[in-house]
Amino acid sequence: MMYPEPTNIWESIEYSSLGITIAESTWMFPTFETLHVIALVTVIGTIGIVDLRLVGIASRGHRVSLLAKDTLPWTWGAFALAALTGGLLFISKASSYVINPYFLWKMGLLVLAGLNMVYLHLTTWRTVEHWEQDPSFPFAAKLAGWLSLIFWVGVVFFGRAIGFTLGFYY
Amino acid sequence: MGDLLYNFTEWLRSTFLVELALSISDSSLSLWIVTHFWMIPIIQVIHILSIAASFASVLMMALRVYGVAGHATLDETSRRYTRVLWWALALLVISGLGLIIGEPVRELINPIFWIKMVLVIVGVIVALSFARSMRGHVRRDGFVQGGEVVGGGTKATAAFLVILWCLIMAGGRWIAYAPV
Numbered sequence: 373m374m375y376p377e378p379t380n381i382w383e384s385i386e387y388s389s390l391g392i393t394i395a396e397s398t399w400m401f402p403t404f405e406t407l408h409v410i411a412l413v414t415v416i417g418t419i420g421i422v423d424l425r426l427v428g429i430a431s432r433g434h435r436v437s438l439l440a441k442d443t444l445p446w447t448w449g450a451f452a453l454a455a456l457t458g459g460l461l462f463i464s465k466a467s468s469y470v471i472n473p474y475f476l477w478k479m480g481l482l483v484l485a486g487l488n489m490v491y492l493h494l495t496t497w498r499t500v501e502h503w504e505q506d507p508s509f510p511f512a513a514k515l516a517g518w519l520s521l522i523f524w525v526g527v528v529f530f531g532r533a534i535g536f537t538l539g540f541y542y
Numbered sequence: 543m544g545d546l547l548y549n550f551t552e553w554l555r556s557t558f559l560v561e562l563a564l565s566i567s568d569s570s571l572s573l574w575i576v577t578h579f580w581m582i583p584i585i586q587v588i589h590i591l592s593i594a595a596s597f598a599s600v601l602m603m604a605l606r607v608y609g610v611a612g613h614a615t616l617d618e619t620s621r622r623y624t625r626v627l628w629w630a631l632a633l634l635v636i637s638g639l640g641l642i643i644g645e646p647v648r649e650l651i652n653p654i655f656w657i658k659m660v661l662v663i664v665g666v667i668v669a670l671s672f673a674r675s676m677r678g679h680v681r682r683d684g685f686v687q688g689g690e691v692v693g694g695g696t697k698a699t700a701a702f703l704v705i706l707w708c709l710i711m712a713g714g715r716w717i718a719y720a721p722v
Contacts, residue, residue, distance in 0.1 A: 402715065402716060402718075402719045405715055406711065406712045406715045406716065409590070409711055409714070409715050410597075410708050410711050410712070412594075413590065413593050413594040413597050413598075413711065414594075414597065414598065414601065416591070416594040416598075417594035417595055417596075417597055417598025417599075417601070418598050418601075418602075420594060420595060420598065421598060421602065430622075430625075430626065431622055433618075433622075434613070434614060434618075434622065435613070438613035438614075439613070441613065442602065442605070442611035442612065442613055443598075443602070443611070445611075446601065446605070446611070525587070525591065528587050528590055528591060529583070529584070529587045532583045532586050532587050532590070533583055535583075536579075536582075536583050
Protein backbone atom coordinates (compact mmCIF):
# COMPACT_ATOMS: atom_id res chain seq x y z
CA MET A 373 0.00 0.00 0.00
CA MET A 374 1.25 3.49 -0.85
CA TYR A 375 1.29 6.33 1.67
CA PRO A 376 1.46 10.04 0.85
CA GLU A 377 4.68 11.97 1.29
CA PRO A 378 4.85 13.27 4.92
CA THR A 379 4.40 17.04 5.22
CA ASN A 380 5.22 17.39 8.92
CA ILE A 381 6.97 15.57 11.73
CA TRP A 382 3.79 13.79 12.92
CA GLU A 383 3.14 12.34 9.48
CA SER A 384 6.79 11.30 9.31
CA ILE A 385 6.29 9.38 12.55
CA GLU A 386 3.00 7.88 11.38
CA TYR A 387 4.40 6.80 8.01
CA SER A 388 7.61 5.40 9.52
CA SER A 389 8.04 1.67 9.05
CA LEU A 390 7.14 1.06 12.70
CA GLY A 391 4.04 3.26 12.47
CA ILE A 392 2.84 1.53 9.32
CA THR A 393 3.58 -1.91 10.75
CA ILE A 394 1.39 -1.24 13.81
CA ALA A 395 -1.37 0.45 11.81
CA GLU A 396 -1.59 -2.35 9.24
CA SER A 397 -1.44 -5.20 11.74
CA THR A 398 -4.75 -6.66 12.87
CA TRP A 399 -3.52 -7.61 16.33
CA MET A 400 -0.82 -5.12 17.33
CA PHE A 401 -2.98 -2.09 18.13
CA PRO A 402 -5.48 -4.02 20.32
CA THR A 403 -2.61 -5.86 22.02
CA PHE A 404 -0.73 -2.65 22.87
CA GLU A 405 -4.04 -1.15 24.00
CA THR A 406 -4.60 -4.12 26.33
CA LEU A 407 -1.12 -3.77 27.84
CA HIS A 408 -1.71 -0.01 28.09
CA VAL A 409 -4.94 -0.61 30.04
CA ILE A 410 -3.33 -3.13 32.40
CA ALA A 411 -0.40 -0.76 32.97
CA LEU A 412 -2.45 2.40 33.57
CA VAL A 413 -4.89 0.57 35.83
CA THR A 414 -1.87 -0.51 37.92
CA VAL A 415 -0.48 3.04 37.95
CA ILE A 416 -3.77 4.57 39.07
CA GLY A 417 -4.67 1.78 41.48
CA THR A 418 -1.34 1.97 43.32
CA ILE A 419 -1.20 5.79 43.30
CA GLY A 420 -4.79 5.79 44.55
CA ILE A 421 -3.79 3.73 47.60
CA VAL A 422 -1.37 6.49 48.65
CA ASP A 423 -3.70 9.34 47.63
CA LEU A 424 -6.66 7.96 49.57
CA ARG A 425 -4.40 7.69 52.62
CA LEU A 426 -3.16 11.27 52.13
CA VAL A 427 -6.67 12.69 52.00
CA GLY A 428 -7.70 10.53 54.96
CA ILE A 429 -10.35 8.32 53.32
CA ALA A 430 -8.69 4.89 53.50
CA SER A 431 -5.86 3.00 55.24
CA ARG A 432 -6.04 5.36 58.21
CA GLY A 433 -4.28 2.78 60.39
CA HIS A 434 -1.31 2.57 58.01
CA ARG A 435 1.70 4.93 57.84
CA VAL A 436 1.65 6.73 54.51
CA SER A 437 5.42 6.49 54.03
CA LEU A 438 5.22 2.69 54.30
CA LEU A 439 2.26 2.51 51.92
CA ALA A 440 4.24 4.61 49.44
CA LYS A 441 7.27 2.35 49.84
CA ASP A 442 5.12 -0.73 49.12
CA THR A 443 3.41 0.71 46.06
CA LEU A 444 5.87 3.08 44.35
CA PRO A 445 8.19 0.56 42.65
CA TRP A 446 5.11 -1.00 41.03
CA THR A 447 3.70 2.39 40.11
CA TRP A 448 6.93 3.29 38.30
CA GLY A 449 7.28 -0.08 36.61
CA ALA A 450 3.69 0.10 35.38
CA PHE A 451 4.16 3.73 34.32
CA ALA A 452 7.13 2.71 32.18
CA LEU A 453 5.00 0.03 30.49
CA ALA A 454 2.13 2.50 29.99
CA ALA A 455 4.49 5.06 28.44
CA LEU A 456 6.05 2.47 26.14
CA THR A 457 2.74 1.02 24.95
CA GLY A 458 1.20 4.49 24.75
CA GLY A 459 4.12 5.57 22.59
CA LEU A 460 3.59 2.63 20.25
CA LEU A 461 -0.14 3.43 19.95
CA PHE A 462 0.74 7.08 19.28
CA ILE A 463 3.25 6.26 16.54
CA SER A 464 0.61 4.40 14.53
CA LYS A 465 -1.76 7.41 14.36
CA ALA A 466 0.47 10.32 15.36
CA SER A 467 -1.10 12.99 13.16
CA SER A 468 -4.63 12.11 14.37
CA TYR A 469 -3.60 12.25 18.02
CA VAL A 470 -1.77 15.59 17.97
CA ILE A 471 -4.83 17.43 16.68
CA ASN A 472 -7.21 15.72 19.11
CA PRO A 473 -7.99 18.14 21.99
CA TYR A 474 -8.65 15.28 24.42
CA PHE A 475 -5.23 13.82 23.72
CA LEU A 476 -3.68 17.22 24.42
CA TRP A 477 -5.68 17.55 27.64
CA LYS A 478 -4.54 14.10 28.69
CA MET A 479 -0.89 14.99 28.11
CA GLY A 480 -1.40 18.26 29.99
CA LEU A 481 -2.93 16.46 32.99
CA LEU A 482 -0.08 13.93 32.99
CA VAL A 483 2.36 16.82 33.27
CA LEU A 484 0.30 18.38 36.08
CA ALA A 485 0.15 15.04 37.93
CA GLY A 486 3.94 14.77 37.61
CA LEU A 487 4.54 18.32 38.82
CA ASN A 488 2.16 17.79 41.74
CA MET A 489 4.10 14.68 42.77
CA VAL A 490 7.50 16.36 42.41
CA TYR A 491 6.33 19.40 44.41
CA LEU A 492 4.94 17.21 47.22
CA HIS A 493 8.17 15.22 47.45
CA LEU A 494 10.38 18.31 47.49
CA THR A 495 8.32 20.02 50.19
CA THR A 496 5.84 18.50 52.67
CA TRP A 497 6.96 14.90 52.12
CA ARG A 498 10.48 15.66 53.43
CA THR A 499 9.07 15.73 56.95
CA VAL A 500 6.58 12.88 56.46
CA GLU A 501 7.93 10.95 59.45
CA HIS A 502 7.02 13.87 61.71
CA TRP A 503 3.40 14.24 60.64
CA GLU A 504 2.29 10.82 59.38
CA GLN A 505 1.37 9.64 62.89
CA ASP A 506 -0.78 12.74 63.52
CA PRO A 507 -4.55 12.32 63.43
CA SER A 508 -4.77 14.87 60.62
CA PHE A 509 -2.24 15.47 57.85
CA PRO A 510 -0.91 18.92 56.83
CA PHE A 511 -3.13 20.79 54.40
CA ALA A 512 -0.46 20.62 51.69
CA ALA A 513 -0.36 16.81 51.90
CA LYS A 514 -4.15 16.49 51.68
CA LEU A 515 -4.26 18.95 48.80
CA ALA A 516 -1.60 16.99 46.91
CA GLY A 517 -3.66 13.82 47.44
CA TRP A 518 -6.87 15.40 46.12
CA LEU A 519 -5.07 16.98 43.16
CA SER A 520 -3.47 13.67 42.29
CA LEU A 521 -6.84 11.89 42.38
CA ILE A 522 -8.44 14.59 40.21
CA PHE A 523 -5.59 14.64 37.69
CA TRP A 524 -5.53 10.86 37.31
CA VAL A 525 -9.30 10.54 36.96
CA GLY A 526 -8.98 13.24 34.30
CA VAL A 527 -6.25 11.28 32.55
CA VAL A 528 -8.56 8.23 32.36
CA PHE A 529 -11.49 10.32 31.13
CA PHE A 530 -9.52 12.09 28.41
CA GLY A 531 -7.78 8.86 27.49
CA ARG A 532 -11.16 7.21 26.95
CA ALA A 533 -12.52 10.27 25.16
CA ILE A 534 -9.70 10.04 22.59
CA GLY A 535 -11.02 6.66 21.47
CA PHE A 536 -14.50 8.12 20.86
CA THR A 537 -13.36 11.25 18.99
CA LEU A 538 -10.30 10.27 16.96
CA GLY A 539 -11.96 10.77 13.59
CA PHE A 540 -13.68 14.04 14.57
CA TYR A 541 -10.77 16.40 14.01
CA TYR A 542 -8.70 17.01 10.90
CA MET B 543 -9.32 -19.27 17.35
CA GLY B 544 -11.08 -16.88 15.01
CA ASP B 545 -13.29 -19.70 13.74
CA LEU B 546 -14.07 -20.82 17.26
CA LEU B 547 -15.15 -17.30 18.26
CA TYR B 548 -17.14 -16.96 15.05
CA ASN B 549 -19.01 -20.22 15.75
CA PHE B 550 -19.59 -19.07 19.32
CA THR B 551 -21.15 -15.86 17.97
CA GLU B 552 -23.32 -17.85 15.56
CA TRP B 553 -24.54 -19.94 18.47
CA LEU B 554 -25.24 -16.84 20.60
CA ARG B 555 -27.35 -15.53 17.72
CA SER B 556 -29.55 -18.63 17.96
CA THR B 557 -30.35 -18.13 21.64
CA PHE B 558 -32.86 -16.02 23.58
CA LEU B 559 -30.08 -13.46 24.09
CA VAL B 560 -30.96 -11.80 20.80
CA GLU B 561 -34.53 -11.09 21.96
CA LEU B 562 -33.22 -10.00 25.34
CA ALA B 563 -30.64 -7.65 23.83
CA LEU B 564 -33.21 -6.12 21.49
CA SER B 565 -35.73 -5.60 24.27
CA ILE B 566 -33.05 -3.96 26.45
CA SER B 567 -32.11 -1.67 23.58
CA ASP B 568 -35.77 -0.58 23.36
CA SER B 569 -35.88 0.39 27.05
CA SER B 570 -35.97 4.05 27.95
CA LEU B 571 -32.74 3.83 29.97
CA SER B 572 -30.89 2.31 27.02
CA LEU B 573 -32.26 4.96 24.67
CA TRP B 574 -31.25 7.67 27.12
CA ILE B 575 -27.67 6.34 27.30
CA VAL B 576 -27.44 6.00 23.52
CA THR B 577 -28.69 9.54 22.87
CA HIS B 578 -26.20 11.07 25.31
CA PHE B 579 -22.83 10.88 23.61
CA TRP B 580 -20.72 11.09 26.77
CA MET B 581 -22.62 8.49 28.80
CA ILE B 582 -20.79 5.40 27.50
CA PRO B 583 -17.31 6.97 27.91
CA ILE B 584 -18.21 8.16 31.42
CA ILE B 585 -19.53 4.73 32.48
CA GLN B 586 -16.38 3.19 30.98
CA VAL B 587 -14.26 5.58 33.06
CA ILE B 588 -16.08 4.45 36.23
CA HIS B 589 -15.58 0.83 35.13
CA ILE B 590 -11.83 1.40 34.55
CA LEU B 591 -11.38 3.20 37.89
CA SER B 592 -13.14 0.34 39.69
CA ILE B 593 -10.86 -2.12 37.94
CA ALA B 594 -7.91 0.01 39.06
CA ALA B 595 -9.07 -0.27 42.67
CA SER B 596 -9.83 -3.99 42.54
CA PHE B 597 -6.72 -4.95 40.57
CA ALA B 598 -4.49 -2.87 42.85
CA SER B 599 -6.07 -4.66 45.83
CA VAL B 600 -5.45 -8.08 44.33
CA LEU B 601 -1.91 -7.05 43.32
CA MET B 602 -0.98 -5.66 46.74
CA MET B 603 -2.26 -8.80 48.50
CA ALA B 604 -0.35 -11.01 46.05
CA LEU B 605 2.83 -8.96 46.45
CA ARG B 606 2.46 -9.17 50.23
CA VAL B 607 2.26 -12.95 50.02
CA TYR B 608 5.53 -12.92 48.05
CA GLY B 609 7.02 -10.62 50.68
CA VAL B 610 7.90 -7.87 48.19
CA ALA B 611 5.43 -5.23 49.35
CA GLY B 612 4.92 -5.85 52.97
CA HIS B 613 5.00 -3.35 55.76
CA ALA B 614 1.81 -4.79 57.26
CA THR B 615 0.98 -8.30 58.43
CA LEU B 616 -0.88 -10.68 56.14
CA ASP B 617 -3.95 -10.17 58.29
CA GLU B 618 -3.82 -6.36 58.13
CA THR B 619 -3.08 -6.40 54.40
CA SER B 620 -6.02 -8.70 53.73
CA ARG B 621 -8.44 -6.65 55.83
CA ARG B 622 -7.34 -3.37 54.29
CA TYR B 623 -7.70 -4.52 50.68
CA THR B 624 -10.75 -6.76 51.05
CA ARG B 625 -12.74 -3.68 52.00
CA VAL B 626 -11.58 -1.88 48.83
CA LEU B 627 -12.25 -5.01 46.81
CA TRP B 628 -15.92 -5.15 47.87
CA TRP B 629 -16.50 -1.47 47.06
CA ALA B 630 -14.74 -1.81 43.74
CA LEU B 631 -16.68 -4.97 42.82
CA ALA B 632 -19.96 -3.23 43.58
CA LEU B 633 -19.01 -0.33 41.30
CA LEU B 634 -17.77 -2.76 38.64
CA VAL B 635 -21.10 -4.56 38.57
CA ILE B 636 -23.14 -1.34 38.48
CA SER B 637 -21.02 0.28 35.75
CA GLY B 638 -20.87 -3.03 33.88
CA LEU B 639 -24.67 -3.24 33.91
CA GLY B 640 -24.75 0.33 32.62
CA LEU B 641 -22.54 -0.66 29.70
CA ILE B 642 -24.75 -3.68 28.92
CA ILE B 643 -27.90 -1.56 29.02
CA GLY B 644 -26.27 1.08 26.83
CA GLU B 645 -24.97 -1.37 24.22
CA PRO B 646 -26.80 -4.69 24.75
CA VAL B 647 -26.11 -6.22 21.35
CA ARG B 648 -22.40 -5.33 21.44
CA GLU B 649 -22.08 -7.10 24.82
CA LEU B 650 -24.61 -9.94 24.99
CA ILE B 651 -24.07 -11.25 21.45
CA ASN B 652 -20.33 -11.21 21.92
CA PRO B 653 -18.26 -14.36 22.57
CA ILE B 654 -15.48 -12.45 24.33
CA PHE B 655 -18.02 -10.83 26.68
CA TRP B 656 -19.15 -14.28 27.86
CA ILE B 657 -15.59 -15.58 28.17
CA LYS B 658 -14.85 -12.51 30.27
CA MET B 659 -17.93 -13.14 32.45
CA VAL B 660 -16.76 -16.67 33.25
CA LEU B 661 -13.28 -15.35 34.09
CA VAL B 662 -14.83 -12.61 36.27
CA ILE B 663 -16.83 -15.10 38.32
CA VAL B 664 -13.78 -17.31 38.84
CA GLY B 665 -11.60 -14.25 39.54
CA VAL B 666 -13.95 -12.85 42.17
CA ILE B 667 -14.44 -16.16 43.98
CA VAL B 668 -10.70 -16.91 44.01
CA ALA B 669 -9.82 -13.34 45.08
CA LEU B 670 -12.23 -13.34 48.01
CA SER B 671 -11.24 -16.80 49.22
CA PHE B 672 -7.56 -15.87 48.78
CA ALA B 673 -8.06 -12.76 50.92
CA ARG B 674 -9.84 -14.90 53.51
CA SER B 675 -7.01 -17.46 53.54
CA MET B 676 -4.50 -14.66 54.25
CA ARG B 677 -6.47 -13.84 57.38
CA GLY B 678 -6.73 -17.44 58.48
CA HIS B 679 -2.99 -17.77 58.07
CA VAL B 680 -2.16 -15.62 61.02
CA ARG B 681 -4.29 -17.59 63.41
CA ARG B 682 -2.93 -20.96 62.33
CA ASP B 683 0.74 -20.19 61.88
CA GLY B 684 1.42 -17.15 63.98
CA PHE B 685 4.59 -15.18 63.39
CA VAL B 686 8.00 -16.54 62.52
CA GLN B 687 10.84 -14.09 63.11
CA GLY B 688 8.95 -10.99 62.13
CA GLY B 689 7.39 -12.65 59.12
CA GLU B 690 4.64 -15.17 58.62
CA VAL B 691 4.63 -18.58 57.05
CA VAL B 692 3.23 -18.60 53.54
CA GLY B 693 2.72 -21.96 51.87
CA GLY B 694 3.50 -22.73 48.24
CA GLY B 695 -0.20 -23.09 47.51
CA THR B 696 -0.94 -19.54 48.66
CA LYS B 697 1.89 -18.18 46.51
CA ALA B 698 0.67 -20.13 43.50
CA THR B 699 -2.86 -18.79 44.06
CA ALA B 700 -1.46 -15.25 44.27
CA ALA B 701 0.32 -15.57 40.92
CA PHE B 702 -2.73 -17.22 39.34
CA LEU B 703 -4.96 -14.39 40.57
CA VAL B 704 -2.82 -11.61 39.11
CA ILE B 705 -2.66 -13.39 35.75
CA LEU B 706 -6.39 -14.09 35.83
CA TRP B 707 -7.21 -10.43 36.47
CA CYS B 708 -4.92 -9.40 33.61
CA LEU B 709 -6.86 -11.80 31.37
CA ILE B 710 -10.14 -10.26 32.57
CA MET B 711 -8.85 -6.80 31.60
CA ALA B 712 -7.67 -8.16 28.26
CA GLY B 713 -11.15 -9.61 27.74
CA GLY B 714 -12.67 -6.22 28.52
CA ARG B 715 -10.56 -4.53 25.88
CA TRP B 716 -11.08 -7.25 23.26
CA ILE B 717 -14.87 -7.08 23.53
CA ALA B 718 -14.46 -4.15 21.15
CA TYR B 719 -12.60 -6.32 18.63
CA ALA B 720 -14.75 -9.46 18.68
CA PRO B 721 -16.00 -10.80 15.37
CA VAL B 722 -19.68 -9.84 15.72
